[in-house]
Structure formats: C-alpha cells, structure tokens
Amino acid sequence: MVAGTALDREWLTSLYKEFHRRPELSGAEEWTAGRIAEELRRFSDWEVTTGIGGHGITAVLRNGEGPTVLFRADFDGLPVAENTGVDYASTHAQLDAQGQRVPTMHACGHDAHTSSALGAMSIIDASREKWQGTVVFLFQPAEEASIGAHRMVNDGLRTIIPRPDVCLGQHVVPGPAGQVYTAPGPVxxxxxxxxxxxxxxxxxxxxxxxxxxxxxxxxSVVMKLQTVVSRELPPGKFAVVTVASVEAGKANNVIPDSARLALSCRFYEESVRTRAVDAIKRIVRSEAAAAGCEREPEFRFLGLLAATDNDSTAYAVVRPHFDEFFGAQSQEMEPWTASEDFSVIPRAFNAPYLFWTVGITPLKQWRRAEAAERLDIDIPSNHNPGFLPDLSTLPVTTQAAALAVLGCLTHQWPGTPAGWSPATGTEASDIDAAAVRRAKVETSQAD
Structure with a gap:
C-alpha cells in the first residue's frame, strides 16, 4: 500500500522547512498548533479536535470495522541557537519562563516528526480502500518539558478519542540517513x-x-553524588545521575544563604531508580548535616517518566513490514539513554506500544566520522545547535509511520481489557506543572 501510494515530496519538504524556521518552546506552541490544524483541513473526513491539554491535537479517521491504531508526533522546540548554516535555519526567539528572550530551534527533530505524521496521514487517507479500522493521529506539545502527554490525558483524552488497540511513535536520531531501528523491550x-x-x-x-x-x-554534594552510580548501584545495571545545573549567589562579596542543584537521572529498571533516589537523598541530607545546616534540604520532583518498554507483539507485527520495505536499512535498535513521555499515552489506555528511531545523518558525514573514529565528536546529537535531519530522510520517516500504522491494522489485537473504561483507565502521574520551566506565550508574528 505504501509503495503504491504517491507521496508529494515537494509539499512534505516545504512543510518541514516551514516548521523548522519557527520552533516554539514547550507550552508556547500556539503558531505551530495553528499551522498543524490548518494543514489538517486537507483531510476532510477526519474528526479533528484541538486545544487538548494546551495545544494538543487529535485527528481520527473511522473506516469500517477493525483495529484502532494511534500514531503520536510531538512538535515543541528548544531554547537553542541554531548553527546549521542552512537557508531555512531558525532565527526565531521567544520569551522563556524567566521573561528573557531566547533563540529557539528544532534541535531534537520534532519538526520532522510532525511533518512525517502529516505525510503518513496523506498516504493512509489515499489508500483507505485497502484497509479497515480506525486511525488516530495525535500531535503532542510540551514533550521537552515532560508534561505534554500528561496534560492531554488529564484533559480528557480518553473520552475524546476511541481507545487504541496499539500506539506507535518514532524519533529521529544521529545515524546513517535512512536506517530504521526497532527492538522489543526497554529502548x-x-x-x-x-x-x-x-x-x-x-x-x-x-x-x-x-x-x-x-x-x-x-x-561537596556534587562530588559526592558522583559515587551513586559507581559505588551504590550494581556494576551491571545502567544508571545516569547528572548534576545539570548549580545556582548560588549573585554578588562577589556576599555568601548566599541557599544554593540550588538540578539533577537529571536515567534508568531502565524501576528498582534501580528507587535505590539511586534513596542514595541521593541520604547523601544530600548527610552533607548538609556535616556542614552545620540548620534547615533540612528540600527535594522537588519536577518530572517523572517511566522507561519506554516496547511490546513484543507490536514489534513482531511491525518489524516484518520494515524489513520487507526498507531491506538492509531495517536494523535492530540499541537502547537509547534519552527519555520520552510517549508511553504516558498508551499507559493511559492500557494499550501495547512500539517506539522506534530513524537515522538522519548525511551518509558522507557519518562515514567520514566513522572512519576517523570521531562519531561522538563530529556528529551532532539531538539538542546540539548543529543537529539537522538530512532532507532525504523525510520520506523514510513518513513511510515508516504509514507502514507501521497499516501493518497494525491487519493484526487481530486482544481488544479492550476487561473492566477498562475512560473513567477507570491508568491515570497519568501528577506533575507540578508550575514548577516546570516552560515558556510563556508572549511572541508575535513579527519575531
């Protein structure tokens, strides 16, 4: 179906460049959401709902009896100054949560995710005589702040769309352009x-x-925290404890009365996470006591995301379609140390899910860096000012999304679990949204 359906590559590339030029920060994606909604008018038979949990959008196409398959794409940008040199580079800026104007960039590829989702919709819409079931495309804001999926669920997502039998998502990553990576289990x-x-x-x-x-x-705390992974956790267990920010004082002749640390911690197993967090609390409290502090340290958990743990059945359904269509470019995915809030959505529906990645680095650049053994140095990673998908990969991400959705429509899924209803689904974890540093919607078309 995908091979036989024409894809308007000029439209797809133009759409991607338009999103790339104007990235918006988490929670402030007003223009982006409006532009997506405008593009969805191309698909007259889809039921579109906007404004879910802020700027979230869903589009539903019902096409007879069959499974319900959801595909999710995120669309927020980052406070990064772009350094790619392309003629469609972002020069946009917004006010951040502190009221400072900062440059913005799609440094994580969410513009490619959104463009590819719309491209996949065009393929699925044009081939509806060849499949039956229901397709849901979900466009999610505020992924970078880890609150977008939670907000959509807490704003009634379970009552807005039909319960999906399976949920799908993808992410662009550094890697040879056009390679598609999938794997079951924690990724x-x-x-x-x-x-x-x-x-x-x-x-x-x-x-x-x-x-x-x-x-x-x-x-002292920063240095002591370096021992959590090396001395508190088993050597064979993966864990990252990074002190990403230290703030204290504003004058050179004043000893301040407080300091703030921001930690980013990553794990594949919940038992390891619990053990590490307990160690962090114990170390911080002990160091504070040793320093003679009269007040206990405060701990605020601003974001908690579960590991993305791919369903083995979903993998077994989708992978053969990738292998057949992409051939040798369909590869096994190695676990990625990044985190995603995608799984909040399938967990809210108690549905299985599959999340895969696609390499977007120009082949010459990748091979040159690989030959020089400088991949970690010369290849920009996500969130880097030089991160930029090769335009030739846009059809690949589009085709991968369409293939996965159409493949899942041919499978007989177990159906709705006994006792499940929109009112009794898995609740999204509570998050102190006010504590998350998110952008304000204080920008204009003139920016």
Missing part, C-alpha cells in the same frame, strides 16, 4: 528530574566563619 530510559535546595546561612564574603556556606556545600 529508552526512565527519567527523574530532581531540584534540590540547600539552605545555609548568608554572610559577608570577608567573614566566612559567620556563614554556613551553601556554595562549598553544593560543591
């Missing part, structure tokens, strides 16, 4: 974001004996 880590506030006692910088210096304490 992305869980993510735990922790904000730690250390409370000392301020004083004049010339009188440190009158202070409990939170800067020195923060330095």
């Amino acid at each position: 992305l880590t869980s993510s735990t974001t922790i904000e730690i506030t250390l409370f000392g006692r301020g004083a004049h910088a010339s009188m440190p004996h009158r202070a409990v210096d939170p800067v020195v304490l923060a330095a």
Whole structure:
C-alpha cells in the first residue's frame, strides 16, 4: 500500500522547512498548533479536535470495522541557537519562563516528526480502500518539558478519542540517513528530574566563619553524588545521575544563604531508580548535616517518566513490514539513554506500544566520522545547535509511520481489557506543572 501510494515530496519538504524556521518552546506552541490544524483541513473526513491539554491535537479517521491504531508526533522546540548554516535555519526567539528572550530551534527533530505524521496521514487517507479500522493521529506539545502527554490525558483524552488497540511513535536520531531501528523491550530510559535546595546561612564574603556556606556545600554534594552510580548501584545495571545545573549567589562579596542543584537521572529498571533516589537523598541530607545546616534540604520532583518498554507483539507485527520495505536499512535498535513521555499515552489506555528511531545523518558525514573514529565528536546529537535531519530522510520517516500504522491494522489485537473504561483507565502521574520551566506565550508574528 505504501509503495503504491504517491507521496508529494515537494509539499512534505516545504512543510518541514516551514516548521523548522519557527520552533516554539514547550507550552508556547500556539503558531505551530495553528499551522498543524490548518494543514489538517486537507483531510476532510477526519474528526479533528484541538486545544487538548494546551495545544494538543487529535485527528481520527473511522473506516469500517477493525483495529484502532494511534500514531503520536510531538512538535515543541528548544531554547537553542541554531548553527546549521542552512537557508531555512531558525532565527526565531521567544520569551522563556524567566521573561528573557531566547533563540529557539528544532534541535531534537520534532519538526520532522510532525511533518512525517502529516505525510503518513496523506498516504493512509489515499489508500483507505485497502484497509479497515480506525486511525488516530495525535500531535503532542510540551514533550521537552515532560508534561505534554500528561496534560492531554488529564484533559480528557480518553473520552475524546476511541481507545487504541496499539500506539506507535518514532524519533529521529544521529545515524546513517535512512536506517530504521526497532527492538522489543526497554529502548529508552526512565527519567527523574530532581531540584534540590540547600539552605545555609548568608554572610559577608570577608567573614566566612559567620556563614554556613551553601556554595562549598553544593560543591561537596556534587562530588559526592558522583559515587551513586559507581559505588551504590550494581556494576551491571545502567544508571545516569547528572548534576545539570548549580545556582548560588549573585554578588562577589556576599555568601548566599541557599544554593540550588538540578539533577537529571536515567534508568531502565524501576528498582534501580528507587535505590539511586534513596542514595541521593541520604547523601544530600548527610552533607548538609556535616556542614552545620540548620534547615533540612528540600527535594522537588519536577518530572517523572517511566522507561519506554516496547511490546513484543507490536514489534513482531511491525518489524516484518520494515524489513520487507526498507531491506538492509531495517536494523535492530540499541537502547537509547534519552527519555520520552510517549508511553504516558498508551499507559493511559492500557494499550501495547512500539517506539522506534530513524537515522538522519548525511551518509558522507557519518562515514567520514566513522572512519576517523570521531562519531561522538563530529556528529551532532539531538539538542546540539548543529543537529539537522538530512532532507532525504523525510520520506523514510513518513513511510515508516504509514507502514507501521497499516501493518497494525491487519493484526487481530486482544481488544479492550476487561473492566477498562475512560473513567477507570491508568491515570497519568501528577506533575507540578508550575514548577516546570516552560515558556510563556508572549511572541508575535513579527519575531
């Protein structure tokens, strides 16, 4: 069906470049959501709902009896200044949560995800005489802030769309352009974001004996936290504990009264995550006590995402279609240390899911770096100012999305679990949305 359906590549490329030029921060994707909704008017028979959990959008096509398959694409950008040199590079900027104007960039490929989803919709829409069932395309905001999927679920997603029998999603990554990677089991880590506030006692910088210096304490905590993975966890278990931000003081002659640390932690197994978090709390509290702090440290958990754990049946259904269509370009996926909120959606429906990746690095660039053994140095990764999908991969991501959806429509899924209803589905984890540093919608067409 995919091979026999024409894809308007000029439209697809133009659409991608348009999204790429104007990335918007998590929670502030007003223009992007409007542009997606405008494009969805091409598909007159699809039931479109906008404004779900902020700027979330769904499009549903019912085409007779059969399975219900959901495909998700995210569309927020990042506060990164683009450095790719292409003529469609972003020069856009927005106000961040602190009221500062920052450059924005699609440094994670969400523009490619969105364009490919719309391209896949065009293939599925044009070939509806060859399949039966229901297809749901879900366009999700605020993935980078880890709150977009939660918000859509908490805003009634389960009552807006039919329950999917299976959920699908994909992500572009550094890799030889056009290679498609799939695997069953855990493929992305869980993510735990922790904000730690250390409370000392301020004083004049010339009188440190009158202070409990939170800067020195923060330095001690940072160094001690390096032992969590190396000394607290079994050597064979994967874990990352990164102190990504340290903030303390604003003047050179003042010892501040507090310091703030932001931690990003990644795991594949929940038992390892629990053990690591317990160790982090114990170390921080002990260091604070040793420093003479009179107030206990505060811990705020700003984001908690489960690991992305692909369903073996969904993999077994989709992988043969990828192998047949892409041939040697269909590869086994190695676990990725990034995290995603995609799985929040299938968990809300108690549905199996599959999440795969597609390589987007120009082949000459990849082979040159590989020959020089400089892949980690010369190949821009997601969130890097130089990250840019090769335009030749847009049809690949589009075809992969369409293939997976159409393949899942031919499979007999178990159906709705006993006792499940929109009111009794798995609830999304509560997240303190106000604590997540997200953008304000304070931009204009003139930016």
